[in-house]
Amino acid sequence: MATVADAWRPTSELEHRLQETVRAGDQESYFRIIADSELVVPVPPDRVDGMLAGEAQPSWPTQEEDGRVHVLVYTSASAMRACLGPSYQHFMTVRFGEIAETWPDNRWWLAIDVPGHGVRAALPIEARLPSWFVRQVAEGDGRPPQVGRASAPWEELRDQHRELPRESPRQEFQPANDVERELLRAAANNDHDLFLQTLAGTEVLLPVPDETDYSMRPGRPGFPWQTREVDGSTVVPVFTSPERLVEAARAAGTGTEFIKLPFSVTLRYWPDHEWLLAVNSGSPAGGTILAQQLPGLATWADQRAAQRMTNGFEPQNDIEGRLFDAARRRDTDGFFTTLLGAQVLVPADPDTPWGIVPGDAGFPWRPVPVHGRASIQIFTSLKWMNEAIGSSRFIMPTLLDMVSAWPDTEWNLVLNPGTPIDATMPGDKVRS
Structure with a gap:
């Protein structure tokens, strides 16, 4: 029977790194990474209104397992919802060191990415730490107690497997999804309205540098916008599928890391009024939006998003x-x-x-x-x-x-x- 762990994929750089340490059987590196991380602390749905109204203070979410009280924390909002259910929409972010400094009870344990009672989830990066080990990890010592012989590291196992064959690139353009079919039709008919209306309601892939924090978004200071120069103009590329992004990356010799977000969010936080926006660069289902069009388009896209949300x-x-x-x-x-x-x-x-x-x-x-x-x-x-x-x-x-x-x-x-x-x-x- 398939489980959440079978389908689970990391949603942040932290989770990618933890997954690698688990695969390698490297517990010490796991805890060293956790020691430098910022973790998600759930806010129970029944406490949200009180906190926002200033009538209640944040508290540690706990659950009991095998006679022990565990404080629940998670490596991302996605992990929290997978383990606690969709009703958990609110959370605080707290650094591991602060958790150790303010630990509420020496008898309690810390549970990382552990499912709530009644939730059928089992993330492969979960961990449970006694309070003394929480303090030890926060002080920089991630060495856990260990007995027996450690299993072979992931690098050794990986070398025993052959690289899977790669599919040859297709010569004829094939839209990867319905959005690209509509964009292709709009481009073929030179229909600018259809092109923009199709994009307004979709999500796009925005390239980011390797090792980018997966929680970063354009609405936060310091977001690393990726640009290129085309005919003397600065262009920001976005894509409507991984296929289009990989094609463009191969042609330009660039990386393939990206974040996925609504097109309206990309427009809202556009960083420079002189930069152009290129959709699916080099593809028949692509086009360029001029700099002078972007401010008005951004306002329209946000208004459209708000209108779609109003009824429900x-x-x-x-x-x-x-x-x-x-x-x-x-x-x-x-x-x-x-x-x-x-x-x-x-x-x-x-x-x-x-x-x-x-x-x-x-x-x-x-x-x-x-x-x-x-x-x-x-x-x-x-x-x-x-x-x-x-x-x-x-x-x-x-x-x-x-x-x-x-x-x-x-x-x-x-x-x-x-x-x-x-x-x-x-x-x-x-x-x-």
Whole structure:
């Protein structure tokens, strides 16, 4: 019978590295990697509203196994949902060292990527650590107790197998999916509207350098956009299938690493108003979008995404329910009055101190381009933050505290982009 482990694939660089150590039987390297990692701590669905309203503090999620209490943590949001079920949408990210420093009970164990009760999941990178070993790993010593003889390392096993034969490249173009069939039809008929409408509702593959953190997304500072020069213009390539990406990479001699994200997200965070966007470079199902088209296209794509979500929109908490009602009534004053008194999620670096407030010197004012303008992004729930920028550490000030300390009138304030409860406020209007 197939299990989750049979179909499981790593979704982050951390999980790729852990998988390699498990395959190699290298437990020490596994724990050394864990010691330097940032882990996902689930927030139970019944505690989300209380935390966002400031009425409840974060707590360690636990479950009992074989008479021991285990603290549950995960290597990614995907691993968390595979092990706990789809109702778990919210989480915090905490570095392993912080977990060790704030460990709640010496009798408790740490469970990494372990399934919840009643969930049929078994990830191959799961681990259980007693509290004393948690501290040892955090101090830099990843050597576990060991008896018997270790199994052969993965490199030895790998050398015993022949490389699988590779399929010869196909000479005639074959669309890899329905999106490419529509793009091919649009390109053949020179139908720009069909080309853009087809892309607006799909996901694309965005190339990234080797060893890129898989949690990185364009909406976070420092994202490594990959570009190339074509006829004196800087171009960012995106692709609609792995086949198109591999074809272009072979032709250009570049790597094949990528992240997958909605086309609208790529447009929203476009980094430079002079760069062009190339879709499926060198393919009959491709085309180039000019730089001057991108800002308007980005706004349209986000509006389209928000409209598609409206009918089935599910507010994640009471604040979002009130914002959604105000948005449907077009009650701008009511919308911002509700928002002003709420706590919001602000993306932060892993080393940002807990409890920091907007007036402090180290507060993470880190603007990113949103629709071509430097912006500070805020969110009213983890769901919209994760969908926009991926897994990230965050802090939770009130919006009132943020606008009172707003540092730069050139920065826009952007709320929940691409959702039915989104909003943008120019910097010179924020304090008013």
